Amino acid sequence: LLVTPAQFVRGTLKALKAEITDGKPVVICSKGIEISTGLMMVQVAEEEVPGATIAILTGPTFARESANGLPSAVTIAAKDKDVAQEIRDVLATRALRPYITDDVIGAELGGAIKNVIAIACGMVIGKGLGESARAALLSRGLAEMSRLGSAMGANKDTFSGMCGIGDLVLTATSMQSRNFSFGVAFGEGKTTEQILGSRNAVTEGFYTAEALTTLARNQAVDMPICQAVFDCLSGTKTLDDGIADLLDRPLKNS
Amino acid sequence: LLVTPAQFVRGTLKALKAEITDGKPVVICSKGIEISTGLMMVQVAEEEVPGATIAILTGPTFARESANGLPSAVTIAAKDKDVAQEIRDVLATRALRPYITDDVIGAELGGAIKNVIAIACGMVIGKGLGESARAALLSRGLAEMSRLGSAMGANKDTFSGMCGIGDLVLTATSMQSRNFSFGVAFGEGKTTEQILGSRNAVTEGFYTAEALTTLARNQAVDMPICQAVFDCLSGTKTLDDGIADLLDRPLKNS
Numbered sequence A, B: 001l002l003v004t005p006a007q008f009v010r011g012t013l014k015a016l017k018a019e020i021t022d023g024k025p026v027v028i029c030s031k032g033i034e035i036s037t038g039l040m041m042v043q044v045a046e047e048e049v050p051g052a053t054i055a056i057l058t059g060p061t062f063a064r065e066s067a068n069g070l071p072s073a074v075t076i077a078a079k080d081k082d083v084a085q086e087i088r089d090v091l092a093t094r095a096l097r098p099y100i101t102d103d104v105i106g107a108e109l110g111g112a113i114k115n116v117i118a119i120a121c122g123m124v125i126g127k128g129l130g131e132s133a134r135a136a137l138l139s140r141g142l143a144e145m146s147r148l149g150s151a152m153g154a155n156k157d158t159f160s161g162m163c164g165i166g167d168l169v170l171t172a173t174s175m176q177s178r179n180f181s182f183g184v185a186f187g188e189g190k191t192t193e194q195i196l197g198s199r200n201a202v203t204e205g206f207y208t209a210e211a212l213t214t215l216a217r218n219q220a221v222d223m224p225i226c227q228a229v230f231d232c233l234s235g236t237k238t239l240d241d242g243i244a245d246l247l248d249r250p251l252k253n254s
Helices: A005-019 A041-048 A063-067 A081-091 A104-126 A131-151 A156-160 A162-173 A178-187 A192-197 A204-218 A224-233 A239-247 B005-019 B041-048 B063-067 B081-091 B104-126 B131-151 B156-160 B162-173 B178-187 B192-197 B204-218 B224-233 B239-247
Strands: A026-028 A054-058 A072-078 A096-101 B026-028 B054-058 B072-078 B096-101
Touching: A005 A041, A026 A041, A041 A054, A041 A104, A054 A081, A054 A104, A054 A162, A063 B131, A072 A081, A072 A104, A072 A162, A072 B131, A081 A096, A104 A131, A104 A156, A104 A162, A104 A178, A104 A204, A104 A224, A104 A239, A131 A156, A131 A162, A131 A204, A131 A224, A131 B063, A131 B072, A131 B156, A131 B162, A156 A162, A156 B131, A156 B156, A162 A178, A162 B131, A162 B162, A178 A192, A178 A204, A204 A224, A224 A239, B005 B041, B026 B041, B041 B054, B041 B104, B054 B081, B054 B104, B054 B162, B072 B081, B072 B104, B072 B162, B081 B096, B104 B131, B104 B156, B104 B162, B104 B178, B104 B204, B104 B224, B104 B239, B131 B156, B131 B162, B131 B204, B131 B224, B156 B162, B162 B178, B178 B192, B178 B204, B204 B224, B224 B239
Parallel strands: A026 A054, A072 A096, B026 B054, B072 B096
Antiparallel strands: A054 A072, B054 B072
């Protein structure tokens, strides 16, 4: 019964198509990359509602916290910054602080990749490797995000914002995150079937890992952490071997 | 009986002066800014042992985890990158992965500022404002770090590495961190006297907050989070007013 983020976006937009008229902006809140096409959610939306004005809302918020009025900050991205500004005018409150950008690709990539890095961080914690190892992985995960982003035309600075490091930190350090808690359970020795079988919400990073390895290969970008996550989840490698792959890489400059 | 980081560096180097000869590098592991002079630890060291080769070791590691052989990554910075490489050759193991850089200012600033941002993050968690608010604060803390760094000649990319975001994440999310746990206790309503009085190790960020606000003013750089931390710790503002200052700032672009 679970649907992927792309299936959700396609299904929802098909249902709402008649409502989307006259440049009324569509704000996508799903994150991920469609496995079969390699498309990100904005591109998926552009296929479903050609000509529509598409924006995305992303960044570090847990719905439960926002619903309780606790403060948070998000990124609103649209190719036309005026559109992002209009959406901000509608959504901003004292407790919800939106930052705006026209770097749609960067904002989307940040939101998608962070789920995979968060799974990796969960694996490390579940395996008992400690918080220092998690911090190192998170920092190198940000480097992977920047590398793929640069190759795809994103602005590197975008990844220092809410939709990059902000969201990555939240997702990779909290048991409230489905992706992090998935990784923790996997690191503790559960199988993907056992973990996903007990869930009634989508673990986006599980799907994004596969899509990202394909995208990284097509863009000729090195993404060792995302690759290790995919190798472990697909059963190509054991978790111990995936971790060894990362620790045995040659030392780099900063 | 507690000493500040600067007092520790000065005292240690005075005691070791006779040993520091022939370009033997001195690797500083303390982080902070001397309140009375505004000097960072490398500059303090250069005053104590003029002409010596100074490097720093910084980044996201808890001593207990490293001592137990758990994997971690650090930054080694020296003005001459060959010196950093030599130190790496001595220190690197499979579990301790050093990244090297010649951006000494950036590496030092990251290690100092992150302690103050971590106190802010602790305050937010102690006050019950939630993990989303903490992630937003951490991301904006990184922006402050970059702004001051740029003004002082650091390379902005340095803050995306172990000595910037890596160390910030570790310090701002773990109760093992003295700075974060200080902030949590303060957010829960304890006074600085109560918290510091029960500690037998230095809480570096407590001293750095004051030094940083001076440095930011001298450099004409806006550092609202560090300012709010200093205002709250010095008793100039209540925690509620410090938080209000941040939430009432005008909305910015990313």
